[in-house]
Amino acid sequence: MASLSQAIPTIGREPPVLAGDPFSEAVLTSPFEFQHALREAGPVAYLSSYNVYAMGRYNEVRAALVNWQGFESGNGVGLFNPRNETPYRRPPSAILELDPPTHDAPRHALEQALGPRMLTGFRDGWARTAEIMVDQLLKREVIDAVSDLAEAFPLKVFPEAMGIPEEGRENLLVYSDHNFNSFGPNNALVEKGRKAFTDLVGWMGKQGSRESLRPDGLGARIWAKTDEGDLTAAQAGGVIRSLLIAGLDTTVHALGAIIDAFLSSPEQWQLLRAEPTRARVAFDEAIRWASPVQTFFRTATRDVVVADTKIPEGEKILMFLGAANRDPRRWDNPDHFDLNRDPSGHVGFGMGIHHCVGQHVARLEAEVVLHELARRVARIEPAGEPKPHLNNTLRGWKTLPVRLIAG
Template sequence: MTSTLPNRQLPSTDVDPFSPEVLEDPLPMQAALREAGPVVRLSRYGIYAMARYEQVHAALTDWQSFQSAAGVGLSNFRYEQPWRPPSLLLEADPPHHDAPRAVLSKILGPRALRTLRADWFADAEQLVDQVLAEHEFDAATQLAESFPLRVFPDAVGLPRQGRENLLPYGDFLFNAFGPANDLVERGRPHVAELSAWVDEQCRRANLEATGFGAAIWAAADRGDITHEQAPLVVRSLLSAGVDTTVHGLAAVLYAFATHPEQWQRLRREPGLARVAFDEAVRWQSPVQTFFRTATTDVDLAGTRIAEGEKVLMFLGAANRDPRAWHDPDVFDLSRDPSGHVGFGMGIHQCVGQHVARLEAEALLTALAHRVEHLELAQQPRRHHNNTLRAWHSLPLRVHRAP
């Protein structure tokens, strides 16, 4: 039995996880936090942090002690007004979270997605053939962004006009989970216009009759959720259903460009496409961090965290914790990555993860059939975001299969 550690003895650091230097390369800071202890005080923001897999997993699964309803960012909704109505999934806890989650889980489940599989595979083949007309291209924009923006809004039932608003809206959303730094201020002048466009797309009249959005409104008609909740559930799809998949796809393409032996293995065993995507999500962790708020005084790894305190969970650090993973810095298709926390864990685990896996499987399968070898054509450039690990550009050079 461990005794509670007096907070004056708790490891502390003034590192800024949201500084440009850390956002460019978070790995050294994450390693330092893991080695400092299971719980560390971030003095700059007056919050607790955890970077080891055991504690991150524990906090993610213990929604009773570490709530999401006070916000999954630095802002504390107990005292601060959120910039938009909170998400009914990401920023809610039972019982308010349960009905919207159940509705989306059914709509986005593996059984429902089978009807999209053939069309998405055909769309992936068409896009890949177009892109491979060039020997070199930017995989971040021409594949990782283009494919989700091509198939996912169609599945939701969005009109084609205005889809370019989804990425800047999501970029601001995930930046807003951090402090009000330059990244947030840069997006603030556009957020009202972007939010108005997104809210408009969530109205029943603007959604195709056969898409995910219409299915959400039908659930409201059945009484599974209220009609007031329906547009917010649709908004949850648009808020988190694009950016995370875009950056997950870029992560797996970067992984293969820098690990040619793993690409050859995928070409030999294309059934590993989904394993490859999950391993890339573990290895790169497109969603790097999320916050929780203590609902009561709670002991975690011998540290007393007081009720109302914010806790920052480093998902990316947990996914590279050598206490949980063998050779964690290696991208390896022989690994079982299924325990990673890149999609969260517990009742708030990403409800759209099956959608992301299907998109990745379609795109990687199309590429594996056509590309014998791929490599970086130039040095890729990061896109900084307070929550996401993303690429601004990912120039690839490909050699087509004979």
């Protein structure tokens, strides 16, 4: 349980100290009490468990996300600080942990490959895949909404669109999960996944190679940027690996969040069935409500004052996206999943130049799946005890047993 002790103020600049471990199993399983304590502590708090600053209110989190000049990603978006610590994780990612100007070229290539206009050509094929998958799922009495739907659909359509071989695609989930895990402390979760991740490093590298990609896929389009002089070969391989993570992980956890949301609010499912055009609103509301990506770190590039609290240069700041997305200062009745809400300002995919480039993939995949489910499924009912999937950065389900009632 989170507990607070107010530090002695010094001209109003010392933040309140928040005790408790946000990366403990209890908080990762159910973060809401800790996040409430963080928001109530103030605009900025100090986490004594890790000696870092933290933000949980919407306005401060959003402002920090867009202020890449003051809160950099280039020093890592995890707890590890390469300025003064021995690395326990791989070097920074090709995009997420870069700032301008080195960030600009690979980011531009990704946005071109995954932009809404480019993805439009995949809609019909993905909708047909969703139709076949839902047809098969309706024949079963009970399904696991995670493995049978939230993981199965993205693993089918997105690697295919990228042009990577079918064999071994399940490795992408293992690799991505540990990648996000490593943004937190070097705890038991990181240790548990380290060997499998290490074993996959070579395999993952091959997925980004030009030789392994089909010439008609999105990956080949990224490599074409090297021929045009827009990217180096090293950048192209890194961009493709980042793209595979961005286009899969966000979608898997988003789909799981959507099913969980409708289980908690079945009346909202009926609303979607009556108005299928609300599918995109349902997606963004589920991201706000569940925040599959819970946290990201930044580093102060200089002394930065936030609401009279000075965050010294070089200090890490932990931004709680999940807490911001349920901040009652921004959202009415924030713990309720509501399709009548406008969720478009959520920070579930970040903000500014580092917003999640895979969100357009996730939106399109979720939209075609939701349209097919809404067309064929009268009710979604719980069919067993769900099990949470524990990760230092991500929040989702390991298993989510449900019944799909046709109608």
